[in-house]
């Protein structure tokens with residue numbers, strides 16, 4: 001990273017605050033330094049403590065100045081209308097994820113005739129941000145309230161614990177805005193390896209999930225019924241960065257502070273078998289696995305986050321070839337590529353993959369592959 | 375609403391030599407003959423007749439459109455009734471004053487003042503009822519505060535005004551929300567009263583009807599004082615612009631209200647294809663590769679060139695929502711102003727020259743003399759600290775501006791009526 005000119009530090013001190021030069025090296029410019037300092041101050045103001053405010057501000061500024069992501073320093077990140085708790089060890093939710101999650105919610109809410117119940121599964125759920133925002137947005141926008149079943153799965157115990165914490169927080173928010181969530185909806189987070197063949201059995205049979213993965217009675221109470229047989233939406237934002245790209249093209253704050261497990265797919269024996277197809281790279285293993293899970297669960301829609309247009313097109317090609325080879329499994333009629341802002345004005349962009357015209361939606365980088373049976 | 379007793383002489387003088395101002399003066403402060411200008415009375419009678427017809431028609435056959443129109447005309451019909459009642463009462467009293475019976479005359483004289491006051495009030499009410507209600511009047515509003523060109527002094531004063539309106543709302547019990555608050559320097563430099571150098575602020579007053587209450591605050595606010603940094607004791611003059619925009623509640627949108635933004639007919643409608651969105655997102659691969667905090671968003675409405683930037687929230691999604699709301703509000707206000715301007719052009723009367731346009735100074739805050747003067751209604755108050763605290767004095771200033779605005783509206787209606795009457799007379803010739 002290029003060194004910042006000394007004059008910039010001087011201006012940060014003079015125009016913003018004596019704290020600003022500490023933040024400048026991580027924020028890189030004056031606007032974002034001023035914004036982050038403001039957010040730190042607002043956070044201190046909104047969370048009462050016996051420690052004097054100025055001291056707390058200094059403490060947080062110093063931490064941030066050492067390169068710790070602001071979301072870990074403050075312990076949260078707004079995500080849609082939710083406030084998602086963040087902790088080291090679990091990936092911070094990204095704005096791109098927020099954009100397509102809201103887009104998915106509005107797709108589901110616009111379905112006609114309106115659904116009479118919904119069932120959603122999120123693999124590699126991390127903080128639980130995707131399914132919780134889907135639930136929150138759906139409860140507010142569906143033409144009438146319907147029972148919604150939500151499951152989130154992650155291999156990492158910290159993530160599952162944090163997702164459950166976030167569920168409690170979202171529930172508190174929801175009960176104040178959308179009435180009683182408890183009554184109609186069932187939400188649960190399970191700790192499981194998605195490559196483990198027992199996953200499908202587990203999802204179909206919640207009793208087992210409770211005995212094997214949850215310890216508290218409160219968590220057990222959130223699992224009153226098995227995942228609805230007709231799955232409406234399957235989402236997955238898996239680790240998708242290759243070890244090489246991890247070393248070269250991730251930001252330092254990501255590399256040094258976020259869990260590698262969430263970013264780089266580990267070489268897995270089970271995965272290797274499934275991704276023997278030459279169209280995929282080793283770091284695409286989770287997509288092959290997700291498609292195999294989709295074969296079994298037959299969701300009406302599926303969305304997979306990817307790390308750019310190249311990866312998106314590899315996944316699309318893999319899917320199309322596979323469908324041609326095994327037409328019986330190919331229940332998805334539509335496959336699309338979504339860019340960072342899928343809702344941005346439609347420019348009618350299309351790309352030819354394997355002789356098929358694929359719609360590319362929105363603006364920005366290639367960010368997700370979307371499948372649907374419609 | 376009664377004519378405020380503090381509609382002072384200067385206010386009346388500022389209205390100039392037009393007939394209508396004399397009428398307002400008489401109607402509100404004098405005890406001279408109480409009559410409405412014939413053109414207004416004529417209009418009131420005509421609209422009341424229409425009202426009665428509609429009511430009769432509705433008895434047999436309900437039609438929501440007619441019902442709405444009848445509802446709107448209802449207040450005119452009612453005001454006319456009150457006015458005629460007061461006039462009859464006064465007529466009877468005057469007859470009694472001619473009576474041969476001394477005791478009767480005595481009694482009549484005792485009642486005279488109250489009855490005259492009643493007629494004043496009802497004639498004022500009738501004129502107000504005849505002026506069309508501002509289409510945004512019932513909506514919440516956004517107050518945009520921006521310093522004029524020049525140094526920190528104007529920016530400090532922008533913050534003073536921001537705080538003034540916030541305090542005022544708190545005193546009145548109006549709910550507010552800070553939509554945007556951008557200061558340039560935060561720690562090192564503050565003004566005498568601890569104000570910061572404000573670059574731009576947007577305060578939402580969430581009360582329905584706030585637009586009607588604050589509409590008169592729009593314009594240039596001028597400050598004259600000796601800044602803390604001034605060594606030679608010179609008075610500086612700077613200006614701050616305040617704009618008042620219509621706002622709408624969080625869950626507005628597809629309703630019956632003004633802010634039905636899905637309807638292309640609405641002032642709040644924006645074709646998404648005409649808006650360019652820019653984000654400050656990180657270059658590079660994005661997604662899992664970075665965890666930047668930049669959440670700024672900028673919208674440009676291409677046909678008008680209006681831009682809105684928002685970076686207050688850590689959430690880009692929230693910034694985007696707010697930016698869209700602000701863009702809708704700005705556009706609606708601009709469309710409305712353009713239409714008002716058209717009407718004004720058509721009205722070839724002296725009135726045109728009395729309109730306040732965007733660049734005009736509307737009020738001066740003079741620190742040395744402890745004064746706050748509104749240049750439109752001419753009200754001059756001598757308790758500047760109370761004004762800046764959003765106290766009762768500010769309330770008085772704002773109310774007398776509203777009275778002034780209503781008077782302008784009455785003038786406009788009258789001018790239209792007279793023009794129409796003149797045109798009709800020409801035709802019959």
Ligand SMILES: C[S@@+](CC[C@H](N)C(=O)[O-])C[C@H]1O[C@@H](n2cnc3c(N)ncnc32)[C@H](O)[C@@H]1O
Pocket residue numbers: 090091092093094097123124125126127128129130153154155156159192193194195237238239240261262263662
């Ligand atoms: C990129 S993060 C996504 C987190 C979250 N869904 C989001 O969008 O912010 C990937 C997540 O996958 C989890 N994970 C990694 N390998 C897994 C596996 N084999 N089975 C289940 N989860 C796994 C990680 O613990 C991490 O939380």
